[in-house]
Amino acid sequence: KQEVTQIPAALSVPEGENLVLNCSFTDSAIYNLQWFRQDPGKGLTSLLLIQSSQREQTSGRLNASLDKSSGRSTLYIAASQPGDSATYLCAVKAGTALIFGKGTTLSVSS
């Protein structure tokens, strides 16, 4: 059974820091991996989608990498801002639906 783990569960950093969020999964047979952002009381916003054949994807200050063989993905956030404060969710598609990690709650202080 596919399991997705995100470490750390919570992270606090000062504004301007570069940071890395980690995601690991137990079965490397995935179709893709998707990173989402969730603000308190809100829905999920898709940030980046990495196909199983890709190594990384970039969008603005965000860069996501995928190492399928080791079952790991990282989300790199450059020059963090208070507006980046949110919960970040990682999800893998290994069959019909997405399987989620429990998320990393990020707090960026000014």
Added chain:
Amino acid sequence: NAGVTQTPKFRVLKTGQSMTLLCAQDMNHEYMYWYRQDPGMGLRLIHYSVGEGTTAKGEVPDGYNVSRLKKQNFLLGLESAAPSQTSVYFCASSYSGRLSTEAFFGQGTRLTVV
């Protein structure tokens, strides 16, 4: 540019009452999903549909029923609500469950069962 729309956004039910949550997507997606999100548990799949007229069970289907009579709509029903069904419910859709396509989520329905 609606995307995935959930109705209602909030609801309070008494134990034993029934209700239906509606999910509508305007992206012509084949696949639709219902998840629930609980503190400490993450998002868990309740039911999903791979096309009009089809439904299948996910990880936590007990106490819920679903229907997909039209391609754009996916309904989640609670026949007899229980306090354990207090949760935030999310609907999602994608072009295909097997291909590497992006999933889009609705804004959620916050349900409280008292």
